[in-house]
Each structure stands twice: as C-alpha cells, then as structure tokens.
Amino acid sequence: MGLFVFVFKNTGLKGEGKSFMEWTTHALSGVATGYLITNDWKGAVAGGVASVIPDLDEPRSKFGKPFFFISIPLNKLVGHRTLTHSMLFALSIGLIGLIVFDFQIATALFVGLLAHIVGDMITGKVQLLFPLQTKVGLKVSRINYILIDRIVRVALLIFVALTIYKDVTMMI
Numbered sequence: 001m002g003l004f005v006f007v008f009k010n011t012g013l014k015g016e017g018k019s020f021m022e023w024t025t026h027a028l029s030g031v032a033t034g035y036l037i038t039n040d041w042k043g044a045v046a047g048g049v050a051s052v053i054p055d056l057d058e059p060r061s062k063f064g065k066p067f068f069f070i071s072i073p074l075n076k077l078v079g080h081r082t083l084t085h086s087m088l089f090a091l092s093i094g095l096i097g098l099i100v101f102d103f104q105i106a107t108a109l110f111v112g113l114l115a116h117i118v119g120d121m122i123t124g125k126v127q128l129l130f131p132l133q134t135k136v137g138l139k140v141s142r143i144n145y146i147l148i149d150r151i152v153r154v155a156l157l158i159f160v161a162l163t164i165y166k167d168v169t170m171m172i
Helices: 002-009 023-038 039-051 051-056 068-078 087-100 103-122 142-171
Strands: none
Touching: 002 142, 023 039, 023 051, 023 103, 023 142, 039 103, 051 103, 087 103, 103 142
C-alpha cells in the first residue's frame, strides 16, 4: 500500500490550476542521473538533493516551504521556473560544488539540477537561458502532466530498485 500511495496518490497539483512535477519524481530523477554519471551512491545522493533545489523559487513546494524566507522573496522577484530553472543557476551550483567538493560530486550536483529542469520542460516551460525571457518546454494538459509524472516516477523507481539490487548482489 505504501508504494501505491508514494507513486499514485499525490497529484502534485498546487493552486491556480498549475501543474508541477512532483518532488519525489524530481528526487528520483536526480538520484538516477547522479548515479549514472558517477557510478557511486555519493553521486546519487548529491544528484537527488540537487534535483529538488530548483523549486526553491516556489514557496508552496516541498523545498520552498522550509526556506520560505528565501522562497517568498525569490518568487516575488523572479517567479517560478526562471532563475533556479536556468543553465546559469545549474552552472553556478556546479562551480560551487567544484570548490566545496570534488569533480565527481560537482558533476552529480549539476546533472541533478539538469534532471529537474528537463523534467519541468517536459511538463511545462522554463526560462532555460535566464535572464532572457524566452521560455523553453512543452505545454501539456493537466491529465497529460499527471500521466507523464506517474510514468516517469514508476520508471525511475524501477531503475533505482534494480540498481540497488545489482549493487547489493555484487557485494555478496
């Protein structure tokens, strides 16, 4: 029952009829890409954490709520899916990661952010080249958003589970 609730129950639809990819889908995409890039679970964790950071610009998001003191002013200043959903932001976080950590973790942070951005581009538009006003992505209906989010989440969950299984059986 728990897996069913995790995968299907929450729609991730928040106010004003807007559709947002669910934070769990973003986190799984970051874990998967972080692991694929680094072949290491530290990279998977870094990618997973980085993949939820772009929604700092949305005060109602899972990541924005605890950081409301940053999220609310940031949202009022630039809006959602702008600065934190841009190549500028992804490269900045990657460079900070390179200074603070090593190349492998910095790369996982960068691809985790990119996984979030690509996910949002599949379910809507982002200002990928912020501060330019051009928006890039697909405009999809609410039902298509829900289908895309759920299918991607299930696929990522299967990938992560199979990867864990493979790693555990290799240790035995």
